[in-house]
Structure formats: C-alpha cells, structure tokens
Amino acid sequence: MKVTLNWLKQYVDFNWSPEELAERLTMLGLEVEGVQKLGGEFAGVVVGQVLTKEKVAGSDKLSVNRVADGTGERTIICGAQNHQPGDKVAVILPNFALPLKAGEKEPFVIKERKVFGVVSQGMMCSNKELGLGEEGDGVIILPPDAKVGQPFAEHLGRAGSDVVYDLEVTPNRPDLNSVIGIAREIAALTGNALRVPNCSGAVSAPTAVTDRRYSIEEFVAVRLDEPELCPRYTVRVLTGVKVGPSPDWLRQTLEKVGIRSISNVVDVTNFVMLETGQPLHAFDYHLIGKGADGKPTIVIRRAAAGEKFKALDNQERTLTSDMLLIADEQKGIALAGVMGGANTEIRDDTRDVLIESAYFAPTNIRRTGKALGLRSESSYRFERGCDVGIADYASQRAAQLILETAGGTLVFGAVDAYPKPDELKVISLRHEKTGALLGVEIPGDKQVQMLQSLGLEFHAQIGHDDRGAVVTSFRIPTFRVDLKREVDLIEEIARLHGVDKIPSTTPRGAVGMNAFDAVYDQLADVRRLLTGLGLNEAQGQTLVSLANCRLPQAEVVKLANPLSADMDALRPSLMPGLLDTLRHNLHRKNQDVALFEIGRVFTNVNGQPKEERRVAIALTGQRALAFWSGDDREAKFDAMDLKGLVEDLLEHFGLRGIMFGKRAEPTPLFLESAAIMLGGKVQLGELGQLLPALAKQYDLRDAVFLAELRLDELLARGNRSKSFKPLPQFPASRRDVAMLVPEATTHDAVLQAIKQAKPANLESVELFDVFRGRNVPAGQKSLAYAFTYRAADKTLTDNDVNAAHTKAVDALKQKLSATVRE
C-alpha cells in the first residue's frame, strides 16, 4: 500500500518529520519498506511582480527593481533587459539554491549582496538558471494571470514536495489498505482527531430532491440472489456527468501512489478505494440492459457453467458456477469484486453513471481470482476482507467527488441491498490479563482509552471476573475484521503502548526436555568423527530429479507441483546428491574430494512416504593431501579407504556381528559392492565403487567410492556404553604365519577357520600382508598373519604357545587347503 505524507495530513494532524513518520508506522506494525521524496523542485522560487525598474547609477546594463513577492517587497539588481514594471517573474529568494546543472558539483546558492552600493535581495531567474531550457532573451516573463507569491513549482503545475511511503500491510489488517485506516492509527498514536470527509451535504440535498422522477427507484432495481456471497450491494446513479480529464489534485494524488489516471469518473472510484479501502465500480448506466419496466435490474447471481465474460482487459474468460457475476437481466456486466466488464465500462461519451459499492465474501473472491489468474486492486482488498459497514459511505463519497470533478446531478437516494446486517461483535477484556501477557502494567483506564482511540466503542463495564479482575467490553467496528478475541485487544494495547517499551527480563523458567535432545548430540558426534577422519561435510539438495533416483517409480516420493523436472522428487538416498556435488567439484577442477553428508531421505513404503536419516560418504581422486615426497603420494582412493571409514563409523557405534555381503553382480549404481548386514538380517547400508558408465555420465574421471548407512538404525542399535578392561599383566608371544590360499578364500574364511580351532590363549589375529606375484602361483595369494597369544594369569611358555599355534595352523591347512610357508 502506497500513501503520501500530504494525503495523510488531510485526515489527521501530526508534527513528525517524514523520517519520524516512517519510524512510527514501522514500530506500529506497518512496516515502511520504501520512502520516496518527491518534488521540492524550485525551493525558494516564487511568482513575483516587478513594481518599478530604475537604472543603477554607474552601470550600463544593470537595473534596480522593486519586486512584490506575495509577502512584501524586495529590491533586486538585475542584468537582463527584457522585463518591464508590471511583468510577472520567477524570483528566487536569498539562501535558496538554483537547480544543479550538468557539470556542477555544488548548487549555486543565492545570497543577499551589495552591488554598486545597493543590497540585492534575491534574483529574477531565466529559463536556463532554473534548468528549464536554453538561454533566451533574459528573465522568464510569466503570464499576467500568474498568482504573485505562489510557489513557482505550483504555478508550473508540478507536484509540490511530498513523501511517498510504501507500506507492508499484513494480511490480517485489510483496514490499513486505506489512507483513512492509516490515518486512524496515527490519530490513535497522537491522540489527535481523525477527520473523515463529510459528504452528507452532497447526497442529502440533491438539486432535484423533490422531483420523484429523480428518485433512485425510478432508475434501477437490485436483485440479490446470493446473499451469502454478497451480503451487501449498494447502488447510486449520477446523471449528466461530463467525462474528461481529472483535475490536477486528483491526477497527481493517484500518480504519486502509482495509479494511472484514466478519467475523472474512474479516477474518483480509484481515489475513494484508496481513501476508504472500499473498492467501487462505475458502470455506464445506459449500457446496462433495461427490463420490461424500462429500467435496469442489477442481478447478483452465480455465473452459469461455461458462461463467457469479457472483462475490462478485453480478454474473454469462461466462468464456472462457483463464480459470482454482476449482471443485468441479459448479460454479465462485472465479475464481482474482481473486474468490471468491457460491455459497460465508462467511455468518453458516458453521461449517466451507476456506482456500485458492495461487500463480497473473501473466500469466493479469492478462489475466483485464483481460478482465472486474474487479480486487481479490488480483488486484493475483497479477498482480505473489506469493511461491510463502509459500503454506503464510500458510495456517497464517490458521488460527492464525481459531482465536484465531472459535474452532473445525483439521483436522490441509494439502493442498499443489505438483507442481514451483522450485529457488531462484542469482545471483553480483563485488564489484568494485559499485564499478565505483556509483562508490563498498563492502567485499566489507559487500556480503555487506547482501544477507543482505535475506533472501538466502549460497550460495558462488566465488572469483575471470578478472580476479581476488572472486565470491560467493547463493540468492534466493522473495519476491524482481525479482532476476534481478548488477546487481539491485548495486541492493540501492546502496539500503542510500544513494544520497545516492554522491558526485557532475563531468561528464566522450566528446563526443556525432549527425547531428541540426546539424538542431536549423537549426530554431532558422528559429524565430529567423520570430519576427524578427513571428510568435509556436505549439505545437498533434498529435491532431485526422478531420473537420478535409480529406483522403481513407486518407491520414490514425487512432488505434485514441482518447479522443474530437475527437482521433481524427494531424494530416496543421499548418493545422487553427492554425485551432483562431485560433478560440481570436478567441473571446477577440484579433483580430490572426500565428503560425507547426514540428512533425511524419503521413500514410499506401502504407498506411504517414509523418511529416515542416513549418512553417506563419497571419495574420489587422491587419497592424501598434496606432498612433495614419497612413492605413494599420488595414490588414489580405493575401496579399502572407504571400507576403513565405514569400519571406523561402525566401531563408533560399538556394533558387533557386522557382515559385508559381497554382491555377485553390478547394481544400477555400483560396479562392485557389498551390503552391510547386522546379524545377517538387518541391512545397515551398502558400499562400493560407482559404475564407470555412471561416473562418465557425471564427468568423473577417477574411480568413485560411495557408502551409505541408515543412521537412524545405527543410532537405535548402536551401543556406546564403555567399560574398562584391565591392562594385561603378563607378556604376549607372537607367531607369524604366511600361507598360500586360493584367490577365492576370504579373510573372513581365514578368521572363521582359526576361531573354530579354538587355540588356547589366542588374543588376536592380525593380517599384515597380502601378496600376489613372484613365487605365488597364479590363482593364489599369499596372506601373512600375526598371531598374539597371552594368558591373563601367567607368562606363557614356548611349549604352551606352540601347542596352541599348531592347532591353529593345522586348521588352516585342513579347512582352507592353505600351503603354510614355514
């Protein structure tokens, strides 16, 4: 909503500077989003009249002039020759600046100064000096009818100085989409009276009041078919108006707030809408079809399904029966509350005008506007809720201003179809409740006064509630549709009191409890672990493309109204997003990337979207940071880097019995991969190497390793309790075993074979070498293990250890057909 300083001042007095007004409105809840200063052109320049002109002694060119400036006379020395006594001229007064010219850094300020012994008190200006044109014959000679003393800008018909405020009106306050509404807030804040224009004179004393032929009933009837959708519909008629350009004040007022001037009649309807908040519509009376009785009947009805209607924007639209139409007995003439019809619009030759001022139900207007994709200043107001009580006043005000600006005669009376006027709402306020909610005590009588200043009507002193608090009730004016219960009144008091004046108190009160609180810390622990392991944390988009999900459609949660096909599904996994991130980095020459992400993923389970938290890891490029020495400094990430990270993560959760189940075949994502299983049943996640074809699709050159684990499962099943184990008291004995086994024999199979042999006092078995090549037959590999034996209660003898170790080695030979290299 735009409003200007001068416009507001017509309704309420205040002495604030333009900046202070912006601050006050903002602190009242009407945020000022923009302030634009207008005019201020030709400050200090007024229309003057030359009274006398004499030669200056000692100069050929200069003259000394007596000039009237509207407040008195002054002496001006002038070098121009083209003026005569009696001429009207533009005079700039001392201490005002001429407009800045191109190339000037500072404007030229006129000072009183002595010339040839005479004090010159200002200057008569030329066109060039005022920036109005090229150098002419001398000073500007104004027409004889120019008013002496009038500001020059005003004489030129240019807007005087003003300030335009762009206000953010919150959707709960439709009453503030009007200048009077805003002025009312200022009135409440200052305690000054609100001046609402009185237009009863214009409507109660029509020129032809006694002539029944000029009574409204002779001109129009209204048939209200849909009182639910249109609780009130009023009509006035003016005859003999002369449509033409608006007077300057009207045109300028509208243009300052960004509304194009169209014609006096249309401009008045717009002006009154901005002034009162009530949208109006003006029809050409003669274009409305007449009935058998020789006069039109305005019908407020639902459109027929499929009914066509061409609005003022000249587009034909097809309506539905949900839409409210203003019609004559043959055709639609306006889309109620949204836009008038092209068939009845005001034209240059319109003589008789019908003014509609109505109240339409917000929801219906909103739906109609949405369905047709058609919005207007009018629908904007109706859908937020207009003031049902103001319809007739706004119509009177429009009639008054049309008479002023376009002439004509107002037909006596108005049709006001308002079958069920609502009773004013009454809300009661416990004065004590205000302080209890705001934290500041405001005396009861002060509270009452504040609410009254906003236009609420004191209804009754109800007395005391059951706790002895004073209770007062108020009648709520129709323009305050937002006031519904006690707390709404308290907010009004808070606004007027000033939220900045409510004291701040130090934090106090209950200690919060929530089951998630501990989970938040557990997530932080996981992040700390993974960053400690050298991974950067990523945060990817939740919205991804369905094509990148690589899942059956039914399992993906899709958006009903996506913005684009790039983002039409919710990520079912963190991995597609990490691949996007890798690509983004590769495109920017960041070839070595090690990332993790923790976030939610979404899948359809039995037709219902299900979300769960996951953690994913992506590795590509070089394993180590750049360094200037070392044979393996350029080594790339491999599957065991990924496996190691996953092992650290699983160890963090204290999970036992994890199996890595190798998948026999490539998957849609992975070349080689394994499922991470807990207890053989629960899949905790998967890890593997990205399919080369897919890597290529993402422009990734090096091998890419990805893992994803179900974090909620890890959190639920993990065991992070720790208990101390005494440090060993007796020395350990180590035995190493190197053996050849078939390529297919897994590390896990080795461990199982040893475990089943149950060698006594075996503390640990550690793999320390895997070798293929020289001296190892094809299809085999050499594995080397370190066995550590230790007893808790004694130092083991060689014999003890050898006996146990032989058992283990025999098991390897027998179960795995291992060739042990002694």
Next chain:
Amino acid sequence: MSLLAQLDPLKAEALAALAAAADLPALEQTKGAFLGGDGKFTALMKQLGTLPKEERPAAGKAINAAKSELETALAVRRSELELKAALPKEPTDWTLPGRRRAVGKLHPLTQVTDDIVRAFRKVGFAVADGPEIEDEYHCFDALNTPADHPARDAQDTFYVAQDSGSPLSTKNSQLLRTHTSSVQIRVMKSQPPPIRIIVPGRVYRRDNADATHNPTFHQIEGLYVDKHVTVSDLKGTVEAVFKDVLGSDVKLRFRPHYFSYTEPSLEIDFTNALVKKLGKDWLEIAGCGMVHPQVFENVGYDPEVWTGWAFGFGIERIAMLRYGITDIRLFYENDVRFLRQF
C-alpha cells in the same frame, strides 16, 4: 728424558689427536693408540715402576690427572661425534610445507546451527525434531492458518504426489513443511507443559533458486510454554541468545507484525557494525510472538493456565551475515574450496 718431562707433550699430542678424530671409528682408534693396552699413555704408566720410590707418588698423581683429563676429553669428543652421526644426511629445511593430514570441516550451516543451539541450551532449551514431510493439519490448520487464510498464500508449498491421482484435492494433503513451526504442534501434542524447545531443521518453499532463494533451506524454531510467560520473557531471552550468536554489540528491535499462530506477533530487526557497513539501519532477522490461544486450544492446553512464546528464523541468513556470503546456492553446491573455509 724423565718420565714427567714426557708426560705433558704426550698429553698434548693425545688431546690434539682426539680433537682431530673425524668420526666415531677414528675416535675409537685414537683412544686405542693412547689409552689402549698398547697405547702410548699406557706405556708411560708402565714406566712408573722404574722410578725411585720417593718420586713415585708425585709422578703417579700427575699421570692420573693427565689420564682423567684425556678421558674427559674423549667423552666430550664422543658425544660431539655421536650427535654429528645422528644428524640426517641432508639438513632439514624447516620452511618446507609439512606433510598434512586431511582434516574435514563441518558444513558452515552445521556450525552456525550448533552455535545457535548452544546459545539456547545455555538458557535451558532442549532440541526437538519433527518430520519434513508434513500434513496440512500440523503445518497450517493447527497453527491457526485455515485453508483460505491469506497467510497461506504467501508460503507457496510443495505437495507430495499421492498415488490416487488428484493430489491437491484430498483433505490433509501431505506436503513439505514450509516452516519448523509444525514441530510446535507435534511436541505440544506429545508432552505436557512446560515446554522449552528449539527445533533446527530443513524447510521447503516453492521458490526458484537464485542468490537469495533455494527451495530447500534451514530454519530454527523456538517454543517456550509455562505459567506466567510474558512478552518481557520473550524479549529478554531472544536478546540474550542473539547477543550470544551475533556478538555482544548487537542491538535488537521488536516491532508489531502478523503471524497467524502468535498474538501479539512481532518481527525482530537487528543492527551492529556489520549492518551499518551494509548501509542499513536495521536488518530483519526473525519473527516471534506469544502463542495464539487458538493454537493452545488446538493442542489441548488451557490458554487460561498456560502462556508461551515462539520464534523462528532462517539459518542461512545468519550464516550469510556472519561469513559475508552473498549467494545462498553456495551452501548446497558443496564446492570443497568453499567448505574448507569454515
């Protein structure tokens, strides 16, 4: 030549030889040549017995002193040469870049979220959580924002496609939450007052991505419900937390606003040296207000007994201000050069 006359030159010769030994083997050789069984010094000591009896004590004393001096010199030279031997072949250039281990960084949004959470936890808040796929009831209706409410228009919402076809017509459609406020409802419905929670999380708006918008972004929500909670409490706590998060020179301004689920509703502007540097007086940072009694009624709390306040703000905005980031999309691109900066 008398024995004693030989002593001094021999000592001087031995000391010189020890000093001249270039490495440990040479030193051992020198030691043998003088102090070994066949060494010159040992030979001299053997001559002691040939002296007259009365001269022996003095000569013995002199020889012992010389021997002790030589042994000390040997030990000093040995440790010098041992040190020399321990030095690497090429001296270390301490200006070389060291071998760094990769250390990962937390995402800047995580860091800012953690800081905010820490500040609220100091004053007794617990972290709570809720689903990102919400329904209209928790996201709007229960928050006093009915279907035709104008406020619902401002938040353009992503809806989840339903299997049964017409997605938007069904009652209580599933949607991506537009604010973390939906968690207020879930928490109040699941636990009795008092409540003191904060809720960081992802939210979604149907905005095309540009420098200041991403369809996905993060918010943090706070809710405090107790007896006798007032606007003063709200102001005091929010001020304390923002000073903690944004620095103690920050100034806050509360001004009336409108949210359907709070009454009175306030917006919070802040200012500090940074804001002034941006050429502004105030920057909008958060919305807040006293929980609307209708919301309490919706979750089954008695608004006559309980009052409370709630606030919410965007985490990206705080992070952008803190680090001087001008494009929100950087947060979601995860360029490692970006991530490593925080």
